[in-house]
Amino acid sequence: MSRPRRSAPPRGRRPRPKASKGESYVGRRFEVEVGPVAHGGHFVARVPLEDGASRVVFVRHALPGERVVVEITEGTAGDRFWRGDAVSVLSAAAERVVPPCPYAGPGLCGGCDFQHVSLSAQRELKATVLREQLVRLGGLSAEDPLVADLVVEAVPGDEAGLRWRTRQRYATAQGGGRGMRRYRSHDVIPVDDCLIASSDAREPGAGTVVESVDAGGATHSFEVAADGFWQVHPGAPATLVSAVLSALAPAPGDTVLDLYAGVGLFSAFLADEVGPTGRVVAVEGDRTASALSVGNVPSAEVTAGDVATVLGGLEEGPFDLVVLDPPREGARRPVVEAVAARSPRAVAYVACDPAALARDVAIFAEHGYRLRSLRGFDLFPMTHHVEAVALLTKTGSDQQ
Template sequence: MNSRPRRPARTARPRKPRGRSRVGERFETVAGPIAHGGHVVVRVPTGGVHEPTGEPETRVVFVRHALPGERVLVEITEGTDGDRFWRGDAVEVLEASPDRVTPPCPYAGPRRCGGCDFQHVAPAAQRALKAAVLREQLTRLARLDPADPLLGPFLDTVVEAVPGDDDGLRWRTRQSYARTPDGRRAMRLHRSHDVIPVEDCLIARTDAREPAPGTVTETALGRSFTVAADGFWQVHPGAPGVLVDTVLELLDPGPGESVLDLYSGVGLFTAFLADRVGPEGRVVAIEGDRRASDLSRDNVPAAEVAAGEVGHVLSTSYAGPVDLVVLDPPREGARRGVVEQVVTRTPRAVAYVACDPAALARDVAIFAEHGYRLAGLRAFDLFPMTHHLECVALLVPGDDADNRVE
């Protein structure tokens, strides 16, 4: 639940052409498996021949607006002969999946709003797709073996719906918009600076606010927090409560224990951890965003608060052993430097809150190098209609892996 300012929408980077452009070409094909990022994977013929086998050459295309198994007409939106892969849109569905629905949003679809990936997918099927992505990342990057009796079951983790949305709609409590040249509200096209005017974003609550200067009050499990109005706070109304409950359930902090809360934001987890460990315990909250760190001092007076880049603070301070660690890093994950600082403090358990399954899987692999094993995992659909999901993982020393949470 880190409190960094929101990042602008990702757009395509200008790059030098690498051969003939294939943009606009169309291919009839069958959609393959789901991939991380909201695409399905297909292969299309390039018209060339692979040397030295003499087989027809193909190219991987990451395709939006399709579902696995569908027969679709794909139009290439990015790609040249020299690229390793292309991107495309399913501009016509020739044989539809039973999981396909009519998008509730009139702005969803090829060459339209790029904000949602799965408007064309039934909500339960969206969660199944996200679970498949989580499984693929854990298998490939964390190297979990389905046959491993301790770790294999985590590959079957389901993505859970969370109360607070309307069948996948009306869940964003805050929403940012682009603007048209004449000042109307707009959203950007996928991987583009181009915009499309929108009258109503269906994933935003009708009372959603836009980022602004100043502070606001947010609540979680009956407790109030002061948050920068343009800072980070989970936008799904059910997210703060379910994440706090899950972290506390997995860690089971007790009176007198010591805790490091890393990427602590305005102190969401810090507050409830401090309640659990009590006055005899110790909670240290480290956050890189100074404004959020300052707010956490007011939100959680019982905690010790340090502002600074997490890896740097850990390399210079708080070097002694701790009982528990909470990691809630930004999208790129904690990475090796922070993970290695964590394990040197020999916590009995680490709760890792992740908004990117690939980053989670990479960091789980680093923890495994240092003797920490996955012992619990839950996944939540906090971003319906998009490809994003949130996970909470429990990591414990290898000798304690039998104490895993199913």
């Protein structure tokens, strides 16, 4: 499946037009104490109202424990919650820093949620969100060591959290210059230099490019569409391959199902491990990426098509190992159940969304698969986005 969500981390979803629910509170300011981090780069606070009630507001540019003045950016009297920006900090958290980018802040570029947070604190916030989603949606216990001890690991290839984006798409600013969009808006903020873009970052275009990855003691080159999906952090491909290989421990002769296989990143290294007596079946929804994977991994059996549909028509024979690398919405029930029906001894799930991962972990649990290991990776510093690699095995298997 095509995965534009990781070739360009979103700068906030644009609000859909909605019917009025009463008086607008946009532009109103309130003094609030900031609560915990929430999924999506926000922090939870409560705004006191005139009648003694309060309203939940999701605040950007804040930190837990701070006292701030929040300006409401979306919200009416009838809404269940509001959105807002911390426009003045009355009591700052120890983790707060001066944003390195002049375009980061209330009303400015929407690309970076956490530029006002120290790098170590950014990673702890991401780990907190992963933990919370696994408990709330995944059914895990907060005391489970996999949850309680989870950390988000730094990945080599950036410069103190900056200069890591190898692909960068700009909007056209008024007057013809380049710019970035304001958070949840079509408005374009002129930007001279995006600090998370690498010095040689390129904009998506026509044709193909070649990417090389050194991992697991081997090096492979991949032809990738210039406007197609490829991890944008330079350390990401090798880091994820190494994590998947370590989790699955593939052996010669194993049969492997690589779902949402893209241009064959995982398939190539898995084919090395299972050898000529093994088998790798790769399924990818984007036909361009799937066609490129045929050349990238000649030994794999490649099928282009919707993953759930292809799985429904695939032979019912068992697979030893499965890799899932779904788009932001996750694999979802039809795919998870089709995977579980093939009784793999281990499933490596590469996730770019904590909530989607947690929901799918819960579905796997219904079919006897438990989370056995989990690693988080900071592939998108200065933003709220986080990548995770989870290992699930069948209860009673020799890998439990």
